[in-house]
Amino acid sequence: MRAGFRKQQSGDASNSSIPESVPLTRKTAEASSQVTVTSGEDKAAPGAKSPQRSFLGLALDCVLVLLPLAFVGLLIAAALQDKKPESVVGDRIQDALLLSPTIFPIVFAAICGKTMKSIALYRSQDGMSLLLLEHLSGASSLFSALERVVILRSFGAIGIVTIVMWLLSPLGGQALSLRLLSKQHLYANTKQNATYLGPEFLNSTALDSGSGTQSHLSRITAIYLSALLSSAEVQGSPRDVWGNPKTEIPHWGPGETDASEWKPVISTNHTARFVNLIGLPVKAFGDKTTSEFVVSSIYMEVRCSSLEYTDTETFKQNLKGPLVTSSYTGGTFPNGTTSIVFPKMPTTNARLTTFLYVSNASWTRFESDITQPLEIFFGARVWETSTLGLPISLATCTVVPRGLETKLACAGHVCRAVAARKQPAELKGGGIWAVRAIMTRGHFCEMGTSYSSAKTGMTERFIFDGFVGEMGQDHSTKLYQIPLADFERRFQQVLNTFWYAATSQIFSNGNFSSFFNAPYALQTPAEVIEDLGLHYVCHWVWFGLALAIVFLLEGLAITNAVLRFRTRIPDIFGYVSSLTIGNKYCEGRDLEQSSALDGLERARALGHVQFQLADVKGGEDVGRIAFVPRGSQDEIGMSRVMFHRYYD
Structure with a gap:
């Protein structure tokens, strides 16, 4: 070949x-x-x-x-x-x-x-x-x-x-x-100063004089009762009824009593975790910001050793020392006699259903050193018969000021406590006398009274149930029946709530620039993250x-x-029409076109002609597949391609 x-x-x-x-x-x-x-x-x-x-x-x-x-x-x-x-x-x-x-x-x-x-x-x-x-x-x-x-x-x-x-x-x-290119929130980190009500406001109270009491007692009562009567949702919220963040005490272990490390607070909707039903007024930043800063506060730590059922005479006989004389003629007098008297309502002259006394010896120590606890006695009427004095539920407790640093996290103006640690408490002379006025002038016992010596007041209801429910005509409480731990925690809450309400009116209005509040407005550095809105990010x-x-x-x-x-x-690659170039089966049929034509030009020129792939040696033993125009079957013996045939 x-x-x-x-x-x-x-x-x-x-x-x-x-x-x-x-x-x-x-x-x-x-x-x-x-x-x-x-x-x-x-x-x-x-x-x-x-x-x-x-x-x-x-x-x-x-x-x-x-x-x-x-x-x-x-x-x-x-x-x-x-x-x-x-x-x-x-x-x-x-x-x-x-x-x-x-x-x-x-x-x-x-x-x-x-x-x-x-x-x-x-x-x-x-x-x-x-x-x-x-x-x-x-x-x-x-x-x-x-x-x-x-x-x-x-x-x-x-x-x-x-x-x-x-x-x-x-x-x-x-x-x-x-x-x-996407959209993302862009944030700017800055350091700014947040404003809050410093603990110095606790160094004065309007209740240390008769004229001050007449001017401010109604507002103090309104603030106290607003906090006490707020809904369960608000009381369990980290903010009070006016949106101020409440202070919380973390859980310190047995060996962490005096720890100064930050401890996270427990995030649960439960009133028991707060030391106060009134929050601390703060002024954070704009709506599109998140911030974090530290504030200082003071609270009264209450520890109770006993809660019992007794009567006023037995209580008086078991006293180991004299009591501080109250402004409502109760306590121990210079001649050595002791009188256990329930305070009177100024308007009706009716006796209230609770009393609060302070041990004279503990007060003397407290005046010189505020880290020394005050020994107090809180009594509440019990409507039962007694052969001696008036039946009472009597709690023997100690009270001492404690300092607390709280780390607040804020989203815009809304803040909540996230961590806390202990710090020394500082009270000046005015603050000490403010504590004395709260303990001895009887206004704490007057808060939420029923105006009847035969009915339980709102403070007692809160201590008994943890909330103030509906007060029936014959409703009375027996505080001695509740667990000591529950009484201690709730009594601490109402005592601190009254202390804060009695020393400032800022809680309800948040006006730091007023004449009375401006001296106590403190600045604290804050880490502020501002949301600048949606920005494009490449x-x-x-x-x-x-x-x-x-x-x-x-x-x-x-x-x-x-x-x-x-x-x-010419561009002939990839075009079916290129199969006609030099194709001998197209010769003599007026199908010849210039070889200089592009594939598409050739297809346009021969577009009317029908072609097929066929066996051009249909009559022989071995066939051949070629690209031929239709109509040439008789001339070249063309036939269809078959699977069973061989092709060269």
Whole structure:
């Protein structure tokens, strides 16, 4: 067979009508001139054309060069929005980024597919392997690139490069999405000063004189009862009825009694965790801020040793020392006699149902050292019969001022305690006398009275139940029946609530600038985080990735335009019409077209003709598959391709 081929080649050489084969190397200028002169001597065949550049194709190539620049502009616009507040312009850029994942793969496919075909066409002018030509001209998508690598079993650099190139299409689409530019809340960290009511306000009270009592007792009563009668939701909330944060005592272990470390407070909606039903007035910051700062406060720590049922005479006989004389003529007098008297209501002259006395010896120690506890006795009427004095529930307790530092966390103006630690308490002379006035003037026992010596007051109801419910006509309480721990905790709450209410009126109005409150308004440093609102954030990793892919795409578009301009051969790769070039079955049927036509031009010229892939040796044992026009069955014995036949 090889000999036959050589013989045919020798015979062809003797035929002067067959032109010599064209070498695949570049011609010199002299050789090109000789070929041109020689070809000019012959007459051109009918329908022959010279290769020409398509101006429409060149215009399309220029458009493809400009398309990546639009994405560059979009990237720059997105980068310029970084850290800028929400705006109409930014939203329009985000709208454009919503469309980019759809548009970018289309543009990428147009440029990348066209560029690889342009490289194949340009290199085919000088010759290259069919394997590389198939890789470059046929890998028009990720799947087709993978298909060629697998089917051709070509795992070289070109196959890997084409696969990686097509993988950049979806990656670039994702990089040019809202992943590039998003909206986030931007925060500014600053240090500012918060204002709060310092503990110095406890150094004075309006109840230390008759005139002061007449002027302020009604307001004190209103503040106290507002806190006492607030709903269970408010009482269990970390803020009081006016929104002031309540102080809380963390749970210290047995070995942490004097610990100065911060301890977190327990976040539960339970009234028992608060030392006071009135919160500490603070002035935080704007609505779009979160802040944290530390405030100082003082509270009365109550510890009770006993809660029992007894009567006034037995109580008096069991006293181990004299009592401080009260302003309502109770206590121990200079002649040594002791009188246990329930205070009177100033308006009705009726006796109240509770009393509060202080041990004289403990008061003497307290005046010189406030760390020494006061010994107090709290009694409440019990409506039972007794052969001696009046039946009472009697609690024996100690009271001592304690200092507390509380860490507040605020969201805007709304604050709550998150941690606390102990600190020394400081009370000046006025504060000591304020404590004496609370203990001896009887106004604490007057708060929430029933105006009847036969009915329980609101303070007693709160101590008994933990809240103030409906008061029946014959309702009375037996405080001695409740657990000592519950009495101790609730008595501490009402005592501190009255102490705060009796020393300042700021709790209900929060006016730090008033004449009475301004001296006690303290500044404390605060860590403030301000929410600046929604801002655009450019994610620079996605920006860099998108920019690199777009620049690569721009390079491919420029390469395509340059190679298309420099390529002299027609674009025939990838077109079905290219199968008619040199096809002997098209000869003599008026189907010959110039070989200088592009694939689409040839398809337009032969578009009316029907072709098929058929067996052109249907009558022989071994067939041959060829691309032939319809209607030539009789001439060449054409038939359909069969599975059971062999083909050469």
